[in-house]
Amino acid sequence: MASGDVASTAKAKYLQIADDLAAQIHSGALPAGAPVPSESELMQRYGVASGTVRKAVAELRTTQLIETHHGRGSFVRSRPPVQRKSSDRFRRSHRKAGKAAYLAEAEQSGGKPSVKVLFIGPAEAPEDIAERLGVPAGAQVLARKRRYFRDGVPTEEATSYLPWDVVRDIPETFAENPGGGGIYARLEEHGHTLAEFTETVRARLATKAEAAALALSPGSPVIHLVRNAMTESGQVVEVCDTVMAADQFVLDYRFAAKD
């Protein structure tokens, strides 16, 4: 039998199936965490080919209603509470109390934070990073790439870049755990007194790689934040490039109505 004979109906079959499943989710027939029927099950139930079912499921994924795990199945998403990132998180008093910025933050949002170090070592500075650091493009810098989790779920991935001249004499910056107060505390101990941070915030859709790293469904939005840490002498001693799952974070900023 031919196939395109369905495209003439008002709505595409795969959208009808997606709508049907979405309705079941919203009605509670498919509660949060419940498995979505398997593809073969759906093929039978709706009498369509595999490709059609897959498009329907893909639709639900991009609308964030379900998440899919290869080999296990698709499951109705539950929306966890978001984390807040306030510009207060870099308060010097937090550093002195021995807390790194991430922990100082995660502490307030209920949930067990954890960090996985992906890479620490010398690297060539990407062009935009080099420009921010005030070093030649391709110059050697220290890169520190980490992935952060809350309750075991990946939420953000951050790469810090520090000029080689700055870190050369600070062995802790090469350690997985730089000690109480984090990298910023070590920098200040070595005379790099921090004066100002600047953050650049963008939002966009996750790339394939980011979606994989953060366990996001394709089409999920991410927040892309790049922060410069500048010392009193005006040198940028760190640039931190962070990609966050957008549904996990709220950013808070406070600033004066200055002249």
Next chain:
Amino acid sequence: MASGDVASTAKAKYLQIADDLAAQIHSGALPAGAPVPSESELMQRYGVASGTVRKAVAELRTTQLIETHHGRGSFVRSRPPVQRKSSDRFRRSHRKAGKAAYLAEAEQSGGKPSVKVLFIGPAEAPEDIAERLGVPAGAQVLARKRRYFRDGVPTEEATSYLPWDVVRDIPETFAENPGGGGIYARLEEHGHTLAEFTETVRARLATKAEAAALALSPGSPVIHLVRNAMTESGQVVEVCDTVMAADQFVLDYRFAAKD
């Protein structure tokens, strides 16, 4: 011939094709506005079936590199320069120079800004807004809803809420154009000296309504920003709720490494 024999390669074919086309776009071989080769052309060129080419093209679409028009083809998107929103945009000196925040900002980003007033008048404060303003939920406030354009393209939609007690004696706040320096200048002229702004930033996918208002394709990300304007006396005299097309804006913040 079988087919799955390709899935065993490191990368999926459709992603390789997408990457290849993306490289051509970034290199300029496929400049902005240029048509992407048709699907049948790509099938021949890469020696794959239609479905594979379609998945590659879909990939480029979700990464915003191209846009597709049924019956005409796919075309390389031109990325208009993004607008920057820095926390400097509320500098009092800008207000005194007679510039509203939006124009002070848009001025630097090349492109003709315009504003359309959607609504100005009394309204019941939504719960979250009322809480920020420190008024009872449902209390009457002044709402000012505007849509902003650049070069005729809608980029953001903002609704300001001001307590009735504050605006009652400031007739300009009811005008479509509140005069040089905008609402904030009028507030300060009437004794509400602004001391501090706080902004809350979220990113998420556009709702259907937002996609329509901002002429976005479904699944596009937006930045949702809510700002409190607080006076020296500690009163929140305005809450501004803004939804921006994420690909049109970069947010800049600067803050001290305070104690």
Next chain:
DNA sequence: CAGTGGTCTAGACCACTGT
């Protein structure tokens, strides 16, 4: 191992666009 989703083929027909 069986069951799941992921990729791919080689076609088909339909709907939209422009000449």
Next chain:
DNA sequence: CAGTGGTCTAGACCACTGG
């Protein structure tokens, strides 16, 4: 009209997960 993308089929093999 020819050419474009959009939907769909009925299979195939691969990769991942869990018992």
